[in-house]
Amino acid sequence: xxxYDTLILNAVKEQRAxxxxxxxxxxxxAQTAFTSDIDVLNYALTLEHLEAAFYALGPNYQxxxxxxxNDIDAWLTxxxxxxxxxxxxxxxVITQLGGEPVAAAQYxxxxxxxxxxxxTAATLENVGVAAYDGAGQFLTNPDLLTAAGSIxxxxxxxxxxxxxxxxxxxxxAAFETPMTPDEVLAAAGGFIVxxx
Amino acid sequence: xxxxxxQQSYEAMLQRAVEQxxxxxxxxxxxxxxxxxxxGALAFGTVGRAIAQGDSTxxxxxxxxxxPFGGPVDVLNYALTLEHIESSFYxxxxAAIGAEGITGLxxxxxxxxxxxxxxxxxxxxxxxxxxVITQLGGTPVAEATYDFGYTDAAGFLAVALALExxxxxxxxxxxxYLIESDDLLTAALTIxxxxxxxxxxxxxxNAGNPFPEAFNAPLTPxxxxxxxxxxxQQ
Numbered sequence: 335x336x337x338y339d340t341l342i343l344n345a346v347k348e349q350r351a352x353x354x355x356x357x358x359x360x361x362x363x364a365q366t367a368f369t370s371d372i373d374v375l376n377y378a379l380t381l382e383h384l385e386a387a388f389y390a391l392g393p394n395y396q397x398x399x400x401x402x403x404n405d406i407d408a409w410l411t412x413x414x415x416x417x418x419x420x421x422x423x424x425x426x427v428i429t430q431l432g433g434e435p436v437a438a439a440q441y442x443x444x445x446x447x448x449x450x451x452x453x454t455a456a457t458l459e460n461v462g463v464a465a466y467d468g469a470g471q472f473l474t475n476p477d478l479l480t481a482a483g484s485i486x487x488x489x490x491x492x493x494x495x496x497x498x499x500x501x502x503x504x505x506x507a508a509f510e511t512p513m514t515p516d517e518v519l520a521a522a523g524g525f526i527v528x529x530x
Numbered sequence: 531x532x533x534x535x536x537q538q539s540y541e542a543m544l545q546r547a548v549e550q551x552x553x554x555x556x557x558x559x560x561x562x563x564x565x566x567x568x569x570g571a572l573a574f575g576t577v578g579r580a581i582a583q584g585d586s587t588x589x590x591x592x593x594x595x596x597x598p599f600g601g602p603v604d605v606l607n608y609a610l611t612l613e614h615i616e617s618s619f620y621x622x623x624x625a626a627i628g629a630e631g632i633t634g635l636x637x638x639x640x641x642x643x644x645x646x647x648x649x650x651x652x653x654x655x656x657x658x659x660x661x662v663i664t665q666l667g668g669t670p671v672a673e674a675t676y677d678f679g680y681t682d683a684a685g686f687l688a689v690a691l692a693l694e695x696x697x698x699x700x701x702x703x704x705x706x707y708l709i710e711s712d713d714l715l716t717a718a719l720t721i722x723x724x725x726x727x728x729x730x731x732x733x734x735x736n737a738g739n740p741f742p743e744a745f746n747a748p749l750t751p752x753x754x755x756x757x758x759x760x761x762x763q764q
Contacts (some may be wrong), residue, residue, distance in 0.1 A: 402734050412741065419744035467719045476706035479715075480748055483702045483722065487746035490726035495740050497727075503644065504731045508654035510723035512716055 368472040372433035377515065378482065379424040381465055383438040384525060385458050386421050389414030395448040400499060410455070413492050420485055427481070440528040456500045459493035461513065461521045462486075468512035598707070598751045602714050603668035605707045608751060609718065610659040612700055614673040615758060616693050617656045620649030623678070623686050631683035641735065645690075648728050655721055662717070675763040691736045694729035696757050701725060702748035 348355045368374045392414060397406035421438075428435040445451045466486035473479045494504035513521070599605045629642040660670040680686045701722035708715040730740035749757075 400734075402737070404734070409740075412739075416741065416744040423745075463723050467716065467723060470705070470719050471712035471716050474709070476709050479709055480702065480706050481745075483705050483719070484745040484748060486719070486723060487698050487702055487726040488741055488744060490723040491730035491741040491746070494727035494730035495734070498731070498734070503647065505644075505648065505651065505724055505727040508651040508724060509658075509717075510720040512720060 368469065370433075371473055371475050371478050372428055372431055374469050374472050374482075375424055375428050375431075375478070376433065376436050377469055378466065378485070379421065379428065379436050380439075381462055381518070381522070382417055382420040382424055383436065384441060384522060385462060386414065386417040387438060387441050388443055388454065388458055388525075389417055391443065391445060391451065395445075395451050397448050397452070397499075400495075406499065409495065413455075413495075416488055416492070420488075427478075437529075439526045441525045442527045443525050452496065452499050456493065456496035456502075458522065459489055459496050461518055462489040463493050463510055464513035465515075465518045467510050468514050468518070599704075602708055602711050603663055603666050605704055605718075606659055606663050606666075606714070607668065607671050608704060609701065609721070610656065610663065610671050612697055612754070612758060613652055613655040613659055614671065615676060615761060616697060617649065617652035618673055618676055619678055619690070619693060620645065620652055623680075623690075624649060627683045627686055631686075635683055635687075637735070644731065648690075648731075651724055651728070655724075658717075662714075676761045677763050678761055687732065687735050691729065691732040691738070692757075694725055694732050696749065696754060697725040698722065698729050698746060699749035700751070700754040702746055703750050703754070 344356075368377065389410065392407070392410045397410065400406050400409070425435040443454055445454055463486055466482060466489065470479060470482055470486070473482060490510075497504045497506070599608065624642070624645055629639055632642040632645065633639060656673075663670040678686075678689050680689050701718060705715060705718055705722065708718055726746065733740040733742075
């Protein structure tokens with residue numbers, strides 16, 4: 335299957351042009367089932383690339399202290415290191431499985447200051463959790479499922495903290511709301527401006 | 531033993547359980563051929579190779595404990611056991627401590643409100659798991675009686691963090707046993723995420739790291755029950 339990144343990019347282009355076409359149709363089809371574990375992992379990797387690229391922008395801003403007196407800059411650096419680790423590991427696993435890992439794309443996050451950075455960070459983390467929760471059912475190998483679980487738990491920890499920094503409740507509901515790839519596309523696809 | 535001694539013994543027990551967990555996880559990782567589970571980027575990183583070589587099977591990776599669950603209902607009852615512990619903990623603990631117990635530690639009223647919300651989530655998890663198990667024809671486990679050993683609000687928050695961290699790791703270790711049911715697996719994931727959010731917040735309340743590692747290590751059912759059983763009185 336073509337890289338998920340390219341699929342998302344092309345679907346975004348079609349939707350912006352107001353004429354859904356082949357990519358949109360294929361993305362819609364993908365939301366009912368991934369064709370392999372590698373597909374699911376590449377979907378995750380697409381989002382991790384996006385997050386890793388985003389957090390690389392963090393040092394451009396100063397964030398001060400959180401409500402508990404912690405240095406936000408330091409915590410955001412840690413979050414970025416996690417996303418980088420997720421990229422590295424997912425890339426390695428996909429390669430070991432004989433797949434072709436998606437590459438990083440080029441992004442435009444529209445961040446203008448620390449506040450917009452934090453708001454976008456919260457969006458990305460919460461969408462990330464929802465994406466993993468929607469895709470987990472499509473993994474067929476139990477060890478990969480466990481490994482994916484070890485990632486989504488960390489994304490949820492990130493999301494809780496970013497919610498807090500944005501003045502919203504870290505745990506807005508008793509149950510997460512999974513998203514389909516289509517919904518994830520709507521929420522995050524707009525940040526992708528060109529493939530890598 | 532008096533309350534202080536009991537609290538100290540529970541703290542020691544928690545500490546031992548945590549140390550044992552770390553030791554057992556490392557030992558399993560060393561013993562197992564092709565090291566799959568155990569958390570951490572290195573373990574995850576070898577998953578792909580192991581799968582590609584045909585080494586990865588649930589039987590191989592869980593050689594230490596054969597088939598811990600008989601079926602999905604057992605997995606859900608395992609989750610329900612933990613949710614009962616958490617729900618009871620917050621319900622009774624917050625009632626005993628009160629908002630003043632939390633603000634007395636220097637926190638704002640909003641922290642107590644958030645802890646109350648966490649408790650409401652755990653209660654919702656109990657309700658939903660109980661309903662689903664019943665719908666599946668199973669018998670949901672009932673709430674037990676617990677002794678968490680804390681004597682003050684600070685101790686309450688410390689135990690809360692331990693429970694949430696254990697819950698996250700428990701769901702992380704149990705999800706694979708729901709792989710045959712897309713719906714139950716997805717439902718478990720939607721609870722797992724919330725427990726991780728709780729854990730993140732409780733870590734902050736305990737002046738700790740909300741996300742200490744890039745990969746959240748799972749625990750096996752045996753490891754979880756070793757941690758949780760001392761809390762259960764009957």
